[in-house]
Amino acid sequence: MVEYISIDQKALGSKSTILLSLNRSADRRLIKKNISGDFRVIDSLDTSLSSSGFDLCITDLQSFQSNRKELTELKNEALPVYLPIILLVEDTRILKNHQAVWDLVDDVIEIPVPMKMLEMRVKNQLRSRMHSLQIARQNEKLHILEKAVNSTNVGITITDANKKDQPIVFVNDGFTKLTGYTREEIIGKNCRFLQEDDRDQDVLKDMRDYIKNGKKGRSILRNYKKDGTPFWNELSIAPIKDKHHEVSHFIGVQNDVTKLIETQEALKDERDLQQLVTENSTDMISRHSLDGTYLYVTPSSEQLLGYTPEELVGNNAFDFFHPDDFELVDEAHKVLYENPGNNETVTVAYRKKTKSGEYKWVETVSRASLNPEDNTIVEIQSNTRDISTRKKHEQELEYAVHEKNVLLQEIHHRVKNNLAVISGLLQIQQFETEDEALNKILGNSVSRIKSMALIHEKLYRSKSLSHLEFDDYLKDLISTISRSQTHNNNFEIQIESDKTILNVNQGVPCALILNEIISNAIEHAFVGREHGTIWVSLKENGDRITISIKDDGIGIPDGLLEKRRQSMGLTIIQTLIKQLHSKLEVIVDNGTKFSFSFEKQNIKGAHSRFV
Structure with missing residues (x-):
């Protein structure tokens, strides 16, 4: 790379560097004084050989023998660039037995020598060096280019346009990876070998025309890999012309676009399906600008409203609304504009004018189509059906x-x-x-x-x-019972009730049970006492209802509940408890407590035999 930088410096007009590695100072002074100013002359006494960066070295036998090892290393390091060494000797015959000298030095000059002769031979050697530098630079560029071509994933081929059947003369690594063939299997063949027997493709005629007319071209064709796997090949070709402006080669760039083609075909199938669905749907599918103007309407508009799509596109949808429904539709669609990022849909039923002038009830489901970059509304998409x-x-x-x-x-x-x-x-x-x-x-x-x-x-x-707010009913029931006891007012009833709604077929049995127990407590619990208290509780836990009635009276006499022949009141209570699929629990302790619970049910029909 140091040498290539040196080439760039030469192109800018810098001088070639000559290193004088001479034993006698008189020789060094003589050359420095008389050599052309076209050169930059440096002395080995002032710098080391390895750091001097010289283009040519002038040395004598004594100095050469002292520095031969280092000079040999420098010449080897410079390869393939030419680094000339000129040896000055008084008599070339003394080199007869010095083969190592002849192997290393590039020119031997007997001294004394005319300065012009020395300068001419120096220039010849430097010219050879410059030529080698240029060749090395070109080779390096070609090497970099080849590495770049081989590092790309696309396949690249070069064919010879002047040879029979235009054989392939170069392929990169990308082409071998793409096709599965080795270079040895590819070089010398025509590119059509990738088509196997599938040579009736229309695009092949286009490619042949490009080649025949020496023009650039691009086509997508079916090719086959070495294992027989088909793939879609995007092939671009371009002619390469020689110095006479004649086409000498073609370069081809291949790219596997199988996934792209398959995706496009899948999208086309999906688009065709969507078009089939939309064009045959009885619902009218439409797209609107933000002010309501129709941008697109499916053919079903004619069946729904009597208008063809062409008659609707460009008109405003609001012009077809019933005047009484205009505000309703406008208000419903505000959700789309206020919260566009929520991807909400709006459903609204309203009347729409048909082509005959009549109004028809329709239902429209709308959603906003958003710009993904800034989440702003682009248009409104709607689906309208006849209701x-x-x-x-x-x-x-x-x-x-x-x-x-x-x-x-x-x-x-x-x-x-x-x-x-x-x-x-x-x-x-x-x-x-x-x-x-x-x-x-x-x-x-x-x-x-x-x-x-x-x-x-x-x-x-x-x-x-069919349903009763039972907590409210309970208060009225107890008030009615209390008012009916005109001959007995020595009691107080306290109520603790959750807000509860019961089906009428459960509410009636509960009401009758409460009536029987509370009336019985008023009549029998406080005999011989001036005052008594009755507590009524109704609790709701989920779907479970629990009701309890407790008094602080004298309590139920022993064995009354076990009697074979019970009173009318107890018979009614037991019957209604069964109807509620519940069990009556009775506790006698400082009075009497009745409690029962049941699951809330939505019973329909005349379920209660007492209603």
Whole structure:
């Protein structure tokens, strides 16, 4: 590399360096004084041989013998560049037996010698050196070029255009890796060997025309590797011309684009499929600019609205909206503009004008298409379908549900009124009888009927006709029971209830159970006492409901619950507990505590035999 730098210096006009390695000082002075100023002359006394960087060395026999080893090393290091040594001797005959001298030195001059003769022979040697430097530099460039060509992944070939069948004369490593063939198997063959028997490809005619006319060209063709594997080869060729401007060679660059071609074919298949789906879909697929202008519309627009895609593209979608729906659609689409990065979709039902001037119910699902670089909205993509039939059924269903609700409300109202009539008749009978036992039975019946009538009253006034806000009902039930006990006011009822909603088919049994237990406690628990307290608790844990009623009265007499013949009240309680798929737990300790629990269920139909 030092030598090549020296070449660049010569190109800039720097002088060649001559090193004088002479034993006699008079010889050194003479040459320094008389040699041409075209040279830079240095003395070995002032510098070492290895560090002088000389282009030519002038030495005598004595100095040569002293420095022969170092001069030999310097000449070998300079190879393949020529580093000349001129030996000055008084008589060449003394070198007869010095073969080593002749092997190392490049010119021997007898002295004394005319200075012009010496200078001429110096120039001849330097000219040979410069020539060797230029050749070495060119060889180095060729070596670098070859390394660069071989380091690339693409395949490169050179063919001889002047030989029969234009054989390959050069291939790089990339081509051998690409094809699987060795250089020995490739050199001398025509490039068509990669096509095997697949030579009917249309692009081959184009390649032959490029070669025939000596032009650049590019084609993608099917080639085959050594193992028979096909691959898509992107081949670019270019002519190389000689000094007479005649085509002497062609250079070809091959690149395996199999994955690219397969990807393009897969994308084409996917695009064709998407086009098939969109063009045959009954939904109208469209793309809009941010102001609502149609950019693209599928052919289904004609079936949906009566307009062809050409009639819609360029028009604004908002022009086809029903005036009453304009604000609805605009408000719904604000989500897309406010949060474009969320990739949300917006679904909105509205009326759209058809070509006939009528309005049709449609449903559109829209999403924003974003620029991936800055996440800004590029366009809006929409899918619109006809929901006229669905809308008609929805309206019919809404009307039917409304009619059903009106009917159910009327039923609850009539049941409540009928229960009130029955309750009134029983109360009249109760007032007219003097039989205390019958009076008690009639009173209990009235209380039970009122608890059921209260449920129907609640349902009649409720938005739901099948579910009951039981915590609210519980307060009203206890208030009704308390008011009915006109002959007994020595008790207090405390309520602790979670907010709970029960299906009516579970609410009625719970109400009757609570009515029986609370009424029984008021009547029997506080006999002989001035005051008593009843605690009612309703807790909801997940779907599990737990109800407990506790009093601080005298407690249930021993054996009452085990009697074979139970009272009407206990029979009703046990029956309703089973209906709730529960068990009644009774604890007698400083009063009586009844508790039961059950799973909330959405029971439909007339499940309760008491409703």
